[in-house]
Amino acid sequence: MNSKETGDLILTQEQKDHFASQGYLVIREFVSAQQCAAINTIVEDSLHPPLAPLEFEADVRYPGAPVAKTALGGFTPRRLLHAYTRETRFRQAAANEKLLAVLKQLMSAEHVALSQNHHNCVMTKYPGFGSETNWHQDVRYWSFDRPELVSMWLALGEEYSINGGLSLIPGSHLTDLDRGRLDANLFLRTDLPENLELIDSAVSANLSCGDVLLFHCRTYHAAGQNRSTTVKKSLVYTYRDVSNQPIPDTRSATYEDIELA
Numbered sequence: 001m002n003s004k005e006t007g008d009l010i011l012t013q014e015q016k017d018h019f020a021s022q023g024y025l026v027i028r029e030f031v032s033a034q035q036c037a038a039i040n041t042i043v044e045d046s047l048h049p050p051l052a053p054l055e056f057e058a059d060v061r062y063p064g065a066p067v068a069k070t071a072l073g074g075f076t077p078r079r080l081l082h083a084y085t086r087e088t089r090f091r092q093a094a095a096n097e098k099l100l101a102v103l104k105q106l107m108s109a110e111h112v113a114l115s116q117n118h119h120n121c122v123m124t125k126y127p128g129f130g131s132e133t134n135w136h137q138d139v140r141y142w143s144f145d146r147p148e149l150v151s152m153w154l155a156l157g158e159e160y161s162i163n164g165g166l167s168l169i170p171g172s173h174l175t176d177l178d179r180g181r182l183d184a185n186l187f188l189r190t191d192l193p194e195n196l197e198l199i200d201s202a203v204s205a206n207l208s209c210g211d212v213l214l215f216h217c218r219t220y221h222a223a224g225q226n227r228s229t230t231v232k233k234s235l236v237y238t239y240r241d242v243s244n245q246p247i248p249d250t251r252s253a254t255y256e257d258i259e260l261a
């Protein structure tokens with residue numbers, strides 16, 4: 001790991017304010033090209049052939065996904081699961097000192113823990129069978145004392161709307177929408193003018209290899225299909241203040257979280 005990956009990083013007041021008011025923050029070139037290349041090699045090796053544990057597009061069945069594993073493209077990977085325990089490099093990326101320093105500042109936390117139950121994966125989006133993800137808050141199916149977790153999305157290549165990069169609705173982590181504005185699966189309904197107005201204010205994250213997107217678990221986000229010719233890959237972890245405990249007997253408490261120094 002080179003020196004860019006180590007040591008504390010003090011966020012500027014502007015960066016902290018941006019995260020607090022907008023619900024996300026992009027830090028460019030957070031991870032070196034060398035480190036990204038090393039992670040990319042592991043990801044490629046884990047995709048050819050696809051190594052378990054993984055989730056397929058056909059499991060998620062989001063718009064654009066094959067309807068079943070028996071359908072054309074049925075074995076298109078969606079996520080390499082349990083990233084933290086898969087590989088040493090993935091663990092190093094998750095527990096990187098500089099990242100932890102940033103997370104502590106964003107969460108005003110003395111110690112943070114990584115959830116093994118949420119994200120903790122390499123997201124892939126394949127051209128052709130990679131699906132669209134509608135507008136949602138990650139926390140909708142998560143159960144913690146407080147809805148205050150932060151996810152780290154490390155781009156392993158270019159990410160923009162054409163290849164299914166994330167878009168986010170700035171400030172949406174501060175809104176409390178009526179239940180009626182969400183569909184059965186807690187995605188934003190797109191048949192409501194007030195939701196379309198909100199969606200109109202979305203911004204595209206537009207990331208390059210090594211850029212990191214940090215976003216609040218209440219920030220609404222979405223991503224389209226991959227209309228490029230190459231697979232999009234990102235390493236994604238979710239963190240919490242150690243005091244913000246998962247609720248026992250929920251999915252969020254399935255595996256013990258990893259406390260990071």
Ligand SMILES: O=C(O)CCC(=O)C(=O)O
Pocket residue numbers: 123125131132133138164221222223224
């Ligand atoms: O890459 C995508 O389609 C979006 C993924 C996402 O937002 C999620 O898994 O929560």
